Amino acid sequence: MKIYHTETQEDFDALLEELKNEGWTWFFGEAITQDDSELWERFNYDSALFVDEDGVSWGSLSYAKYLHPNTPIEKYKAKQDEVAKWFGGVTKAMKAFSSNGVSMKNENNDKVNNPAHYTAGGIETLDYIKAKVSDYPSYAVGNILKYVSRYEHKNGIEDLKKAQFYLNDLIEWMESD
Secondary structure (H helix, E strand, C coil), rough: CCEEECCCCHHHHHHHHHHHHCCCEEECCCEECHHHHHHHHHHHHHEEEEEEEEEEEEEHHHHHHHHCCCCCECCHHHHHHHHHHHHHHHHHHHHHHHCCCCCCCCCEEEECCCCCHCCCCCCCHHHHHHHCCHHHHHHHHHHHHHHHHHHCCCCCCHHHHHHHHHHHHHHHHHHCC
């Protein structure tokens, strides 16, 4: 079973469309249609879609957590899937460049905002993570906590600046939604 959480009508509609295109139907056998997007209005940002061998069903996020406490819940973001597709194309392009002898290495030595070892292969690792990780805010918060809690024991101000970088990036990410 997979459980998806959607926080916007756009995400809900995009997920329904994706499931429809993959051949899924509602658990009672009816086809998924555009009219089904009205279901989002009942639970709004608390909406969840359940996908298992019987088909697709729908309910609230709190119901999903209660009914399936050990099943991971994936936050579905339509915008993020578009980014992931874009990065897939960029990755192929970078591989093509490097196979023809074109170096994409970044010689930058900024250890906080753009470390050179995070751009090896021509793509910024953080951009790739944003495209692939379904819950980027949790990833960012984890890094903020990591750098703040270790700054006294490891890299001092550099770690505080890294925490600040992730905090600023998280704010930008959330404002862009």
